[in-house]
Amino acid sequence: MSKTGRNFMGVWLILSMLSVAVFAESITIKGSTTVFPIAQKAAEYFMDDNHDVDISVQGGGSGVGIASIIDGTADIGDASRPIKNKELNKAASRGVRPKAHVIAMDGIAVIVHPSNSIGGLSKQQIKDIYTGKISFWSGVGGKREKIVVISRDSASGTFETFNKLALGKAKVRPDALLQASNQAVLNTVARTPGAIGYVGLGFVNSSVNAIEVDGVMASKETVLSGEYSLARPLFMYTNGKPKGVVKEFIDYIKSDEGQRLVEDVGYIGLLD
């Protein structure tokens, strides 16, 4: 190879590396810890198919997710609750137009310790337990044992949804144990014989008993049919209509394959 030929090769190599750097696109996703496993899994599969896309997925909570859309620090903001009016106003003042994409459904399961003989509660009973009217399992037909009420910290999206759907926004008794994650609630209920708690349907495992709410057991069918009342949509927010690779990613999650991933991580896909 001549000297100029080698030089040419070198230039070409450098240029090709630069072009990878220039054309590699990145997506930043932040927000709800509930949506996190979906975003994470979908990002892995999406990047396998699209080597030139780099997706970073972070948690932080629904508030962080929406704030990052408003601040422009993320391309996609995950949220387990719809955007609040206050947040909408803030977005408007910055010229940001948050657009919601429903990517999955989540059922909130009410769980008790496996040794508990209670198989179901009415929504009213759940409300009475969480607001402090009923303090013993005997009040709902169980043993004379103190109920250990376990809730999520009052800023979490799961709490907000449970509070709205199950408690009608009533205040949780102040002596309820507040845990900081779904997993922590699950672990505490699994270790505490008198406990009652609630977690996303995807987190339920055999270490606890999920109970019927108003006679309906939480499952994919009952959530999609609307029979199970403690269910909510999960969102991804973008600033305006998504474009380019962000649109591709959201379309991917909504596709058959994406919805299968949603079910893999324990949530409820929107397709039958």
Add this chain to the structure above:
Amino acid sequence: MSIKREKIYELIFGILAFASLLFFIGITGVLFKEGLPIFKNVGIFKFIFGKYWYPTYEPPDFGIFPLIAATFFITFGAMLIAVPLGVGGALFINEVATSGQKAFLKPIIELLAGIPSIVYGLFGMVIVAPFLQKLFHIPVGLCAFTASLLLGMMAIPTICSIAEDALNCVPRSFKEASFALGANRWQTLTKVTIPAAGSGISTAIILGMGRAIGETMTVLMVAGGAAVIPKSIFDPVRPMTATIAAEMGEAVVGSLHFQALFAIGLILFLITLVFNIIAELLSKKFRKRLGLGL
């Protein structure tokens, strides 16, 4: 040349030293800026002495008294454990232990300080809490007692190593004088060494308390998280640090809730500041008394 080089070094290290001052001013500045508005919006008295913490309801309640009470409650419990063990350990190492025991014990205690707090938290959640639950037949093991036990363990190395340093500073001549007067080892220890090292030991205890008050991860995991004023040592509680850690991620930036969390941080900062000032004053007094210079 060497003078020039010295000047450059002076400048570099000067900048480095002032960098921490800059961080300090920056952090306190942000704490005040973000935290102060809540006192205007809610009222300082209502904020500090309010009994209910319902930050996300309509209308919200921003009373942090249960959180302050919980912090002091579990810190007090932790000190009941850490002071005897920490100071006792220091006395043993300094006065009784053979040099072999000393060479073995000191690194072990210092190693205890190096365990990350999340490991203490996991240990507490998975082993200590279920054990205490069975042992005392309490409804739930995540409570003030468990938190105190773990915080106590975590404060031992701080107290032990600073107290040991203080004992080390007591001049040999004090003890020799005591022995010369016919006092035995116990009398020398209680009448001479401990009083001489007293303010140094107090410094150790106060710094240990500061450690316990500021600890976050462990209490978030094992204290239970109920925002009520504790009535029993087996009540679940929610210290100030755990509240900030659990809720900051979900609070809407700039909202009252956000301000309230910063204000909790501000109050925590002021508490630890007071503790550090007391510790500093005591330590000065100690050094002066033993003629060690300031």
